Amino acid sequence: MQLRALTIGVDVLDVDLAAGVERDGEALPIDDLRAAFAERALLRFGGQKLSGEQQVAFVARFGPLLAERRLWGYVSNVRDDGIVREGALLFHSDFAFTRGPVQAISLHAIEIPASGAPTVFADARRAAALLPMDLRARLEGRRVLNAYDFHAPGDQPMRLSTIRPGSPYFEHPILAPHPRTGVEVVMANLMHSDSIVGLPAAESDALLRDLFAVLYDESNVMQYDWSVGDLVLWDNITVQHGRPDFAVDEPRTLQRVVLGDYTPGELVANLEQLLADRPGTPR
Secondary structure: OOEOOOOOOOEEEOOOOHHHHHHOOOOOOHHHHHHHHHOOOOEOOOOOOOOHHHHHHHHHHOOOOHHHHHHEEEEOOOOOOOOOOOOOEEEEOOOOOOOOOOEEEEEEEOOOOOOOOEEEEEEHHHHHHHHHHHHHHHHHOEEEEEEEEOOOOOOOOOOOOOOOOOEEEEEEEEEEOOOOOOOOOOOOOOEEEEEEEEOHHHEEEHHHHHHHHHOOHEEEEEEEEOOOEEEEEOOOOEEEEEEEEOOOOOOOOEEEEEOOOOOHHOOOOOOHHHOOOOOOOOO
16 A cells, blocks of 8 residues: 545555455455545545445545435436435535534545546645634634524525524534544535624624635635546545536436434434425435
């Protein structure tokens, strides 16, 4: 196994994940992979070909599996069971609007448009470490209110004043220790964060703009251009993700496996009601 640094995370070379799964892990340097994941928060494997069951077996070595509909699903614009089928997505961490954001996400590229349909990542751990002292002083001790409307487009910020009644929201410390590593991360994001609790709207908006200028600075963001066979596993709390818009006349299918402590239904008690008019699994 070789590791090659990416802007965020590492490229893992000379590893056959399918062989490792079929041989019950003996072909995988799993301890080294876990250490790399803990340190760099994103692992990329090229040239893989895994079934849903095989991807589940590999990802399960990094934490508790979370069943959304089942243990694997698809981000796809062509499959009948595909979710998040089209459109841009602002930077976010899945389920940051609840008490228990998803631990980690793995996507495996099955079909990729020739015209491209990248994912973009931002490092919430590095951003926390790079905050200017004056900005940190303004943020410390503050909480952010994150909200989500399962019917709203993902290319617009969520606002508590406009989301549907009963939509979930939750307050997190803006700067918080990662629940597993203890390293400080930014818990605000461009899609979900409505406001900073206790501040007037204008002051809250200005402070979030200053924070996002650091978090989404080009030096802290990586655009990832998928190739068929790629598998990426990232820490959903350390690394935020999003995507630009893309053409829908070509198939885009990514096989998805998630790690987490709670199911969507456990986090959002009225989930079925909220999804009644919208097909797909929540993001």
